[in-house]
Amino acid sequence: MLSEPRAMAKHIEPGMRVALPVDYAGVSMAMTRPIIEHGAGDLDLVCVPTGGLQVDQLVGAGLVRTVETSAVSLGEAGGAPRFNAAVKEGAVRLKDATCPAIHAGLMAAQKGSPFMPLRGLIGTDLLRHRDDWRVVDNPLADGGDPIVLIPAIKPDVAIFHVPMADRFGNVWIGRRRELAAMAYASRTVLVTVERIVEENLLADELSAAGVLPALYVTAVARAPQGAWPYGLWGEYPADGAEIARYAKAARTADGFSAYMAEAQMEPA
Amino acid sequence: MLSEPRAMAKHIEPGMRVALPVDYAGVSMAMTRPIIEHGAGDLDLVCVPTGGLQVDQLVGAGLVRTVETSAVSLGEAGGAPRFNAAVKEGAVRLKDATCPAIHAGLMAAQKGSPFMPLRGLIGTDLLRHRDDWRVVDNPLADGGDPIVLIPAIKPDVAIFHVPMADRFGNVWIGRRRELAAMAYASRTVLVTVERIVEENLLADELSAAGVLPALYVTAVARAPQGAWPYGLWGEYPADGAEIARYAKAARTADGFSAYMAEAQMEPA
Amino acid sequence: MAGVLPREVLICTIARLLDGVRHVAVGASSPIPAAGAMLLRAMKEAGGTIGPRISILGSVEHNFFTNGSAELFDCAGQGRIDAFFLGGGQIDGFGNVNLVGTGDYPRSSVRWPGSFGSAYLYFVVPRVILFREEHTPRVLVEKVDFISAPGVSQDGVFRSGGPIALLTGKGLFRFDKTRPGFHLESVHPGHDLAEIRQATGFRFEHDAEPRQTALPDRATLDLLRGRVFDELAETYPEFAAQMQRDLGTVDA
C-alpha cells in the first residue's frame, strides 16, 4: 500500500472522474506535477466543494474536460487564471454547483443511494444549467413542495494530503471529514502524507476518531510539505507569497508553462 | 451548561420523541432512573439503531408510547423482558425498522431534508407496516426502479454517555459518530460523561477530531461509570453478570419493580 | 470422521463458502462465522496470498470502522462488503428471513429482537450466508410469519445481493434464486437425508443420495486449532474455551 507520488499518478486514466478537496482541507499539491507528467487527460474534476491552485494547474496543463465545482479561486491571490481563461475560451465544460450539492452527491454515493434531496436551488441559474439535477414534488408532502434531487457522485479517484498515515494504510484525516466522504464515494483513493507513523492509528480511541480506515485507501505516499504552497491544518500555514507568484505568472499560458517547468517543487 | 442527571431529566416532557444509542455506543444508564423519577410519559423512543437495557427499563416503568427500533435485546442475556411483555400486551406501539433506515431518518434531519432514499426494504413486512415510509419510482431512472423514502427523524431529545466533555460543553464522542448524528438531528441534547476536562477539546486537532461541538449540546453532567452495567468504549467493559441479573429479575413486573427500587445505582 | 467436532465442520464449510471474498462482515455474537472467516484468512496467508478483511461488529479488535454504526451499511451500499451472515428465528423455503417474531404482528406471541440491518444488507451484500445451528421445523418453516428480509425480489427491484446458502447443524443447502428455493448440497457427518427431511419445514431439492459435507484435511485442522482458535479467543474467549474443552473429549 505504501507507494510514491509518481507511481500513484499511474492510477489515473484518461476520462476518469477525479475528486479534489477544498484548499484548506488538505490538497495534495505533491501529486500535481506527477499527474501532469503522467499525462492522462479528459479528466472530469469534482471539487469538494471548491477548487484552487491544483485545479488551475491541471486545467492549465490541458488535462481537464469538465469541472464540477461550487467555486474556483486562488483566495487572497485572486481569480484562478488558467481556469478563467479556459472558461472564456470554452475549453472546459462547467458543471457549476453549490457546496451542499457536491456534498449531497458524494453522500448519495456513500450511502449507495441513487440520489439525495437538497433544499434551496429552485429559481437559480445553476439548476437551469444542470440537466443531471431533477426537480420533483416532495412525495411525502400533501402536494407541491418542489425539491431538487442530486444524483450520486461516484469519482473514479480521490486525491488528498493529510498529516499522517500508519504502516497499515490507515490515514489520519482529523476533523476534515469531507476527505472521508470523498474516499467513501470513490473507487480509488490516493493519499500523500507528511509522515508515516509506526503505531496502528486505529489502536487508540483518541487517534482512531480521526482515521479514514485502510479499507478505503488504495495507496499512500510520503510527501513532506505535500500541500505546499497551500497550508496543512495543524501543520503549516499557506505560503501566500508563492500562491501570489503563481497567480501572476499564470496570467498567460507562457507564464504558466514557465512556472510549471521550474525545477523547484518544494518550499524554499 | 454543566448540570447533573436529575436536573437534566427535567428537559423531558410528556409525549416527546427521545433518541437513545445502541448498547455499545455509550448508553447513559445514569439518566435512566432520573428519567423514571421525573416521570414524563407517553415517550416515543427512537433507538439508534437498536435498544436494550435502558429501553426495557423505560418501557417497564410505563413511560413509553412507541418504540421505533431495528431491534431490542439484552444481548447475551437474552430478550428484553419488559419490552417483550409490553409487545405481547400491545402496551407499546411498534415502529419496526432496519438499522440503515433509522440512520437515514436522522441523516435527513441532519441535512434539513424532508427524506432520504434507501435501497432494500421492498418486499419486507417492515415496509408493509410503516405508513410513514413511501415507495416511489426513482425519478432519476428511466422508469420503474422503486425505492423507499424515509422521512426525517427529528427527536426532541437525544441522551447518551461518553468519556469526557470540556468546560465549554464540547463533548468527546470519538469514533461513535452516530452520537453526533443523533445530536445534529435533535433539538435538545443531554450528555453524561465520565469526567470533565480542563482543556478545550477543540484546541487540539487530535482531540478535536472526535468532538461533538458545544453548539449541539444542551447540558452535560458528570456521571462516573455512567454507562454501567453497559460498558463504555475505551473505558470499561460491560458487567454481564449484572445485565443477566436484571434479565432474570425483570421476567415479571414485580421482579422488575423490585430491581428498580434497589438503592444501588452504581457498580458494586 | 472421528476427531473432527461438528462445529469444526461448520467452520470449515463457512471458510469454503467465503472463498474469494475480499471483505466479510460478521455479527457481534457470531463466533462460528467469525472462525470461518479467520480460517479462510489463515489458509490464504499460509498459501502466500492475501486473505479477506474481516470486520467483526461490536468488537474493538476487529473494528475497522470510524464513522459510527451507520458505516457498515454505507460500506455495504458502496459494494465494499462481499459477504455477511444472517440467522433468523424463522427461515423459509424461499429464503425469506424472520427476525421479528411469531404470530400476529405487531402483538407477536414470541418476539425476537428485531430485523437489525437485514432488510438492507440482504439486498446489497452479494454473498449472504444463512446460518443457524438449530435445524428444526420450528426454524426452517414453510412460510415465515414476518418477512424481515425477502429471499428474492421482483424484477426491477434493485438487488445486488442475497442468499447463496443455508448452513445448519445438519447440512448445507445452496440457494437457487431462479426457482427460487434450496437444494441440499451435503449432509454433515452423523446425519442423513431422512432426518433432514423430517427436520425441515419447507420443500427442498436434493440428489437421490446427497453427499457428505467435506471434512477438513489435516493442514486445515491444524490451522484451525492453532492460529484461528488463538485469534478467536481474543474476541470470543468463552466460545474458544468451549471449543478447547470439546476438543479434549474427541480423538483429535
Next chain:
Amino acid sequence: MAGVLPREVLICTIARLLDGVRHVAVGASSPIPAAGAMLLRAMKEAGGTIGPRISILGSVEHNFFTNGSAELFDCAGQGRIDAFFLGGGQIDGFGNVNLVGTGDYPRSSVRWPGSFGSAYLYFVVPRVILFREEHTPRVLVEKVDFISAPGVSQDGVFRSGGPIALLTGKGLFRFDKTRPGFHLESVHPGHDLAEIRQATGFRFEHDAEPRQTALPDRATLDLLRGRVFDELAETYPEFAAQMQRDLGTVDA
C-alpha cells in the same frame, strides 16, 4: 462625525443588523462582517447577557465544526444558523445575487469564483445580509446576468431564509420581500441620496430625505477599538493592522 472611520460605521451597522441572533456564520475573508459579529458579542457581554456564537469559516480559532466542510450547510439546514453574509459580483433590485460571472454563461466574459454555498444558504438562513463595500452601477445592477441565488421564491417553494438588508459603502437598504425590492434606510456620513441614486443600477424606495446611518456612541467605539480589534487581529491580522493605521489618521 469626525473621528469615526467609514468602516467603523459599517461594523457598527452590522452589529445592529445582527441584534438578537444566537449563531452567525462569517466567510473566511470577511473581516468587516466578522468585526460586526464580534462587536455585538462584546456589547452583549458588556451588558451582562450572552452574545452570539460566531463561526468563521476557514479559521482555526473560530472553527466550531468537526464534520468537514459539509457541516456549515447541515447546521444551516437544521436551523442552527441565524445569520450569514453574502457578497456578489452583481446584486440586483430583486435581491438576486450573481457570484458566477458576466456575459453569456457558461463562456462568461468575466468569471468570478462561483456560487459557493449561496444557492442553499440564501434559502435557509433567516437573516442574510448582503454586504458589498463597492457601491457602483457595475455591482448594483437592474438584473443580474446569472442567478446564483434568488432574492425571493415563488409560493410553495420551501424557504425559511433570505435577504433582510443590503449594506454598501454608501448606505443601508432594507429588503422587502413582499414587493420585492429594496428601501434605502439610511445614508452613511459623507454620502447623499443623489450620489446613491447615481451609483445604484436598480430602482429602490426611499424617504424624501433619508436619514443618516446611526453612528456608534463612545462606549461602543471603545469596545470596538479595544476588545474587538484585539479579537479581530487573531483571525484577520492584516485587516486589524490597517484599521489601526487608519485610526491614526483621524481624530479618534
